Amino acid sequence: KLKIRNVSGILKDKLPKYIFKLLKLAGELGDELGFSVYVVGGFVRDLLMAIPNHDIDLCVEGNGIVFAHALGKRLNASITEHIKFKTAILEYTVETDSGEKILMKIDIATSRLEYYESPGALPNVEHSSIRLDLYRRDFTINAVALELNQTNFGNILDFYGAQRDIKNKIIQPIHSLSFIEDPTRIIRAILFEVRLNFKLSLQTERLINNAIQLGMIKKISGQRIFHGFQLVCEEENTLACLKRMDEFKVLQEIHPILPLTDAKEELILELEKISNAYEMLYQKSKRENWVLYLLALCLGAKYLEVSELLKRLMFSSKATHSFLSMREQCRDMKFKIKAWSEMAFSPQNNKDKNIRYKMSMLADILNPLSVNAMIFVIATEKDADIRKAILYYITKAREEKLSITGKSLIKMGMSPGVEIKTVLKQVLDAKIDGLIKDKQEELNLAESLVKNFLEEKSKNNKN
Ligand code: ATP
The missing domain is CATH 1.10.110.30 (Hydrophobic Seed Protein)
Known part of the structure; x- marks a missing residue:
């Protein structure tokens, strides 16, 4: 006979109030509709380990869709239902205990005994339907349910040793x-x-x-x-x-190209370091992590091998093209940057190794790269001067903005058109290269560039 532990005290003391209230409500509605309702899986596992978890998976013995509508109405939630599998997802905004508004998502499933209901297949014991639902799960630690109906609120149903394995x-x-x-x-x-x-x-x-x-x-x-x-x-x-x-x-x-090597491990650590630093600077972006890891695991592989791997992973032709061209782009970038550095750091051009020298040219080279590609390029760069220059580009040069606009140039006598962009770019480049600093210097440079431009134009018109 199953020994049942009740954790309603823990639920009341340890869970955030807004989650506790939700579990109570789900149990009450279950009673009203005559369904048994359970929280299952990761939430219960984490509860038993005292780890906060806000992903709630409910399992309903009865009809999950009917239950989802009833609960959705009480929570003012949107419902996405999957009639065939009798599952539904509720989404709604809730105020947490600290007053913050967050989006909650509740997955609701129906435990489906009917698959197993061939006569005599199973003795009709209590909880047989939730027991089977848990049996279909992956690991013992996830195969555990928390009962929500009022009379049994807080009962842990643990048929497969979840609590023992969590403890061990x-x-x-x-x-x-x-x-x-x-x-x-x-x-x-x-x-x-x-x-x-x-x-x-x-x-x-x-x-x-x-x-x-x-x-x-x-x-x-x-x-x-x-x-x-x-x-x-x-x-x-x-x-x-x-x-x-x-x-x-x-x-x-x-795929045989994927196994780790020392070089790949080193690269991954480097990528993580740069990626974390980038995130500290610019918050967590929507970048997908897998791109960098897959690039790293494909280190040293041939083009054809990588395309074979992507085929195995069933990448669309668009995704395949985008990944392969990113690899090519990163590789080409190395040559371009090398050429730039030979010029920028050559002794006659730059005696004091001032990395701002022709930073604008480096900016033009790096501009087309996505953030992931840029991180990859830095991580694979060994030359300390070049790394410094790229980091300078990312943190400073890329952020550089002008105080003047096209309007200022029109006031100086230019007519609207693409030439305005060209002049503004020249002024911005000068700023990136540290040749000018404030608005006045921008105006001065713009003025002389416009003057040259207008003189050229009138000379051409005369000829
Ligand atoms: P997380 O904290 O990552 O959300 P989780 O345990 O909730 O962990 P999910 O991937 O959200 O994991 O899956 C929800 C539940 O569905 C799991 O607890 C597990 O019991 C079950 N599950 C997921 N994938 C499988 C699978 N391949 N086979 C069996 N059960 C699975």
Whole structure:
């Protein structure tokens, strides 16, 4: 008989009020509709580990869609429903305990006993439907439910040893065919091991090795592999996940160009350092992490090998083109920057190594690069002077703005047209190169450039 622990006290004391209220409400509505309602998965796992988690997955014994509409109405939420799978997503704005307004997302699923309801397949015991729902999950630590209906509010339903494994910091699947059934769980196992600082049990390692030897990684679709890779790249410690994937030969199985090398590891650490510094300067941008990691893992690979890999990952032709041309662009950039540095740092041009010398030319070279490409170019640059120059471009030169506008030039006698842009660019370049500083100097330079321009023009008109 299952020993049931009740954590309603913890829920009341430890959860933020707005989440506690939501769980209470879900239980009340479940009672009204005659459905059993549970929170399942990551939220419960994290609750048992005292880690805050705001992603709520509900599981309803009954009809999840009907339940979602009832709850959605009470929360004033938008509903996206998936009739076929009887699932729904609620989204609404909620005020947190500190008064901040945030977007909440609740996933609602229906536990589907009907698949297993062939006569005699299962004894009709209590909780059999939620028990089966949990059985289909990936690891014991995720296969745990928290009951919300009022009489049982706060009961932990733990059929597969979630609490034991959380206590022992162990990752293991619920049954031994788990990785054969769904090999993407191999990547998820590694992800949880690293994220939670748990260990795969010895038996789990054996099951993973076994599944890999059976060629299961090759059977995962490109989209699912790529999705797994993206998840890994969003983790706090991506490199540790990649190392573990490498140990299990997962990278090798995805494509032989992928396994780690010392050079790749070094590059990844460098990319992370520069990327973090960039984010400190310019907040967290919407950049996708996977691009930099995939570029790093493809270090030294040939064009054809990389395009083969992208085909395996089922990249669209547009995404393939964009990734491949980014690699080419980064490589070409090296030559251009080298040529620039030979000029900029040559002794006769620049005795005091003033990196602002012709910074505007470097700006023209670097301008077309995306942020990711720029980070990659710096990370792969060994020459300290060049790195300094690129960093100077990113932090200072790129931010340089003029105080004067096209209007100032029109006042000086130029007529509207593309020439205005050319003159403004020359003034901006001078500013980037540190030749002029304030508005007055901008005006002075603009004036002399406009004067030259007008003189040239009238000379041409006379000829
Ligand atoms: P996170 O904190 O990353 O959201 P999570 O445990 O909520 O962790 P999700 O990826 O959001 O993870 O998945 C939600 C739940 O669905 C998991 O707890 C897990 O039980 C289940 N799940 C996800 N992927 C699989 C899979 N491949 N096989 C079985 N169950 C899965």
